[in-house]
Amino acid sequence: MTDGVRITDPRAPGWGATLAAYVQLTKPRIIELLLTTTLPAMVLAAGAWPGWWLAVATLIGGTLSAAGANVINQVLDADIDRVMRRTRGRPIPTDRIGTTAAVAHGVVLGVAGFVWLLVTTNLLAAVLSTIGLLFYVFVYTMALKRSTTQNIVIGGAAGAVPPLVGWAAVTGSLAVPAWILFAIVFFWTPSHFWALAMRYDEDYRAAGVPMLPGVIGERATTGYVVWYSLVTVGVSLLLVPWLGWIYLAAVIAFGGWLVFGAVKLRFSPELAMRYFTATNGYLAGVFLAVAVDVLALGGSGFGFRGLGVAALGVGSGLAIIGMLAIVALDVRTRPVRRLVGPVRDLIEVLLPLAGAIALVISTWMALA
Numbered sequence: 001m002t003d004g005v006r007i008t009d010p011r012a013p014g015w016g017a018t019l020a021a022y023v024q025l026t027k028p029r030i031i032e033l034l035l036t037t038t039l040p041a042m043v044l045a046a047g048a049w050p051g052w053w054l055a056v057a058t059l060i061g062g063t064l065s066a067a068g069a070n071v072i073n074q075v076l077d078a079d080i081d082r083v084m085r086r087t088r089g090r091p092i093p094t095d096r097i098g099t100t101a102a103v104a105h106g107v108v109l110g111v112a113g114f115v116w117l118l119v120t121t122n123l124l125a126a127v128l129s130t131i132g133l134l135f136y137v138f139v140y141t142m143a144l145k146r147s148t149t150q151n152i153v154i155g156g157a158a159g160a161v162p163p164l165v166g167w168a169a170v171t172g173s174l175a176v177p178a179w180i181l182f183a184i185v186f187f188w189t190p191s192h193f194w195a196l197a198m199r200y201d202e203d204y205r206a207a208g209v210p211m212l213p214g215v216i217g218e219r220a221t222t223g224y225v226v227w228y229s230l231v232t233v234g235v236s237l238l239l240v241p242w243l244g245w246i247y248l249a250a251v252i253a254f255g256g257w258l259v260f261g262a263v264k265l266r267f268s269p270e271l272a273m274r275y276f277t278a279t280n281g282y283l284a285g286v287f288l289a290v291a292v293d294v295l296a297l298g299g300s301g302f303g304f305r306g307l308g309v310a311a312l313g314v315g316s317g318l319a320i321i322g323m324l325a326i327v328a329l330d331v332r333t334r335p336v337r338r339l340v341g342p343v344r345d346l347i348e349v350l351l352p353l354a355g356a357i358a359l360v361i362s363t364w365m366a367l368a
Helices: 015-025 028-035 038-046 054-078 078-083 099-120 121-142 150-157 160-169 178-198 201-207 212-216 218-237 245-267 269-298 305-336 342-367
Strands: none
Touching: 015 054, 015 099, 015 160, 015 178, 028 038, 028 054, 028 269, 038 054, 038 160, 038 178, 038 269, 054 078, 054 099, 054 121, 054 160, 078 201, 099 121, 121 150, 121 160, 121 269, 150 178, 150 342, 160 178, 178 201, 178 269, 178 342, 201 212, 212 218, 212 305, 218 245, 218 269, 218 305, 218 342, 245 269, 245 305
């Protein structure tokens, strides 16, 4: 201060720019995609519109938890973000927000998400949302991302939690359809993320992150993409008995688009970002169809009649065959991609297979 006049640093950002940086830390576009899987799950759980208050309250809580996870993720990945061209403009690498402030921001958001859901919905929804945050931070970001090519396969479970939160917010419990919704997102995630990793392969190599394309190459990765796409469609069909023809038609249409795009990517890896966009369309389209089917048809379902039993049979077949094919690919590529030893490698490969088999069995038992 000179002669009573405060001197300010002209380089210091204004409050608007600072606020924008804090919002950017939360990765709003990712949160938007996550929320598209929450509301349809609530509609299916309620068998109707769950009510505006409950819907809005659940979405707010989910947003807070997801935002907290994304902020802490960027704190832990700051060294990677500084190297990658795609991420070097984020708030922490550009020093617009300090590490301490970012950590506090993430923790406050995460705690707020738990408290909000506990007060406005129920304990199970709050716990599930926080489990998703912790899984994303500790399992994916800290344990898997830098150590194995299977990082996004197992870590994708964090992004699959929102449907469980939505279901729990309505019913206070979980059921087979909720786990199928979880599995749709879980098996959808690898193809979605590997397409992005193909586009930014040089970035991930420079940062030392063992994404699948950088370890085994684009050609081998597209084989995984094809099979995971088939598994995603198969798991999506498992939900048909709880819904009706609108959902079935959507899965067939969007599923054909997804698989066709994966096969096309197999021969033209330069189409990675186009396929990435297609995966977003698949997830949004299928989950929107869940809500439309329930609201339009009352979620009457096919049961074990007609197209319902056919869809369940085809879905089961695709899920099992697809995962067996993926395990075969894993065995073939293991010498190239082994990073953490054969035992852990095998466990990480078999977990998705075991999950697909358990899901199919539980679905058939629930409807028997």
